[in-house]
Amino acid sequence: MITNPVLSNYIVVPVLSVVLILLLITVFRRKDKVWKKILSTARLILILTLVFLLNLRPSVKRYNAEIELKNIDVLFVVDSTISMWAEDYGNGKTRMDGVQETCDYILQELAGSNFALIRFDNRAQILAPFTQDARSVSDAFSTIKQPDIYYATGSNLNVPYDEIKDLLISSSKKEERKTIIFFISDGEITDGSQLGSFAELEQYVDGGAVLGFGTKQGGKMQADNGYSRKYVQDRENNTDAVSTLNEENLQKIAKDFQVEYLNVRDASEVSYMMDAIKSGSSIRMEEAEMITYEDITFYLGAVLAALLIWELIGLLLERRL
Numbered sequence: 333m334i335t336n337p338v339l340s341n342y343i344v345v346p347v348l349s350v351v352l353i354l355l356l357i358t359v360f361r362r363k364d365k366v367w368k369k370i371l372s373t374a375r376l377i378l379i380l381t382l383v384f385l386l387n388l389r390p391s392v393k394r395y396n397a398e399i400e401l402k403n404i405d406v407l408f409v410v411d412s413t414i415s416m417w418a419e420d421y422g423n424g425k426t427r428m429d430g431v432q433e434t435c436d437y438i439l440q441e442l443a444g445s446n447f448a449l450i451r452f453d454n455r456a457q458i459l460a461p462f463t464q465d466a467r468s469v470s471d472a473f474s475t476i477k478q479p480d481i482y483y484a485t486g487s488n489l490n491v492p493y494d495e496i497k498d499l500l501i502s503s504s505k506k507e508e509r510k511t512i513i514f515f516i517s518d519g520e521i522t523d524g525s526q527l528g529s530f531a532e533l534e535q536y537v538d539g540g541a542v543l544g545f546g547t548k549q550g551g552k553m554q555a556d557n558g559y560s561r562k563y564v565q566d567r568e569n570n571t572d573a574v575s576t577l578n579e580e581n582l583q584k585i586a587k588d589f590q591v592e593y594l595n596v597r598d599a600s601e602v603s604y605m606m607d608a609i610k611s612g613s614s615i616r617m618e619e620a621e622m623i624t625y626e627d628i629t630f631y632l633g634a635v636l637a638a639l640l641i642w643e644l645i646g647l648l649l650e651r652r653l
Contacts, residue, residue, distance in 0.1 A: 335388040344387050348380050375639065382636040391627045402613045404445040404510050405462050405503040407540075408435055408469075409496055410476065411517035412451045413487040414564060415575035417478045418518070420551030422598070427545040430596060431516055432473050434543065437599040438514065439466045441606040445512075445613075448499050453479050456492035462503065481555045481564055486523030489581060493528065500536035512609060513540040515585055519578030527581050530588035539612070541605055542586035544595040546577035 337344075359372045410431060421430035439447065446462040447469040459472040496513075503511040521527060552572045553564040566573040579595065586593035594601065 335390050338387050338389060344384060348384055352376065352380050375643070379636065379639050379643075382632055382639070385632050386629060386636065389627065389629050390632075402442065402444045402610070403508055404442060404512055404609065404613050405506070406438070406442055406445050406447045406512045406514070407462075407496070407499055407503070408438075408447070408449045409492055409513065409515045410435075410449065410451045410473075411453075411487070411489070412476050412479070413453045413520070414479055414481065414553055414555075415487060415518050415520050415522070416545065417553045418546060418551035418575040419553070420547045420549065421545060426553075427518055427551075428476065428478075430545050430599070431543075434596055434599040434602060435473055435514075435516075436470060438602065438606065439470055441603070442512075442609065446503075446509075449473065450492050450495045450499070451476050452492040452495075453487075454491070456495045458495055458499070462499065478553075478555075487520045488523045488525045489517060489519070489521055489585070490525060490528045493530070493533075496530075497533055497536075500533055504536045510538040510609075510613060511536055513537050513589060513591065515540075515542045515582075515589070516545065517542075517582060518546040518575060519544055519581040520575060521578070521581060527584060530585055534588060534590050537589050537591065539609060540589070540591045541602070542582050542589070542591060542593045543602070544577055544579055544582045544593065546575065546595075548577055548579075550574040550576035 355376050356373060359369055359376070362369070364372075412428070416428045416431065417426045419426055421427045443466055444464070446464055447460065447466055448458070448462040449460040449469055449472050450456055450458050459475065460469045463469065500511060500513070503509060552574055555562060555564045563572040565571070577595065579593070583593045592605070594605075596602065
């Protein structure tokens with residue numbers, strides 16, 4: 333079993349312990365028979381235990397599962413330069429928050445495909461070669477951290493070219509497979525370089541999109557100086573630096589790959605792309621000798637809901653805990 337807690341156990345355990353103590357005091361102060369107090373105590377402990385387990389979001393292993401396989405290779409290319417932490421996505425979120433939300437959505441919608449991940453800042457790095465293990469790719473996204481301001485040398489969208497080429501060519505060598513690319517960036521180039529052409533790679537691409545994150549108004553980027561958090565500074569003006577979306581560069585890359593460009597403001601905006609990709613793919617069911625994970629939160633929630641309904645009915649009938 334694996335867990336993915338919503339809130340830290342350091343918060344949940346003390347809160348639930350205090351709630352349990354207060355409820356038990358209330359129960360044992362009542363002038364009920366002992367067996368009723370014991371029954372009430374058991375119900376309260378069970379309810380709070382289920383709340384604790386729901387917070388853990390547990391998943392159980394399944395072996396040799398029947399999975400739906402698609403003939404699709406999906407390549408994520410993610411800009412991880414400092415500007416991707418500008419706070420102009422959604423309600424005060426960073427661009428990278430939006431990237432992770434959107435890519436998690438794509439991973440779920442295209443489950444059964446092969447996925448690969450390249451990230452780039454000063455250099456490019458293949459975090460995951462093509463694999464059907466979507467969870468490992470999702471975990472790889474979580475390893476992308478904001479670069480240190482002293483390490484960063486500016487944005488250059490040409491950096492991942494060779495890594496993209498290698499993975500696209502490897503995908504093209506597979507029979508009867510479609511290769512989808514999602515190039516993800518804010519489009520900024522700040523190191524003085526000129527945007528090169530990706531047109532040579534278009535022959536290996538069957539679809540996808542260039543996804544832009546950010547706004548033309550721009551956003552500031554927090555930086556950790558080791559003692560406290562402050563915004564990245566514009567050294568020329570001695571003010572807070574502001575990163576803005578450069579759609580012209582992103583549209584040029586989209587044209588080179590012959591795919592669509594989209595400025596993403598919410599993960600759901602790419603849903604129509606998922607429908608188009610899935611409709612053009614072939615699917616087969618296969619008994620796979622692999623480990624998968626099934627989220628059991630729904631089952632725990634159903635039991636908790638039943639208990640709470642029982643308690644509500646009791647209150648409506650003027651029964652005590």
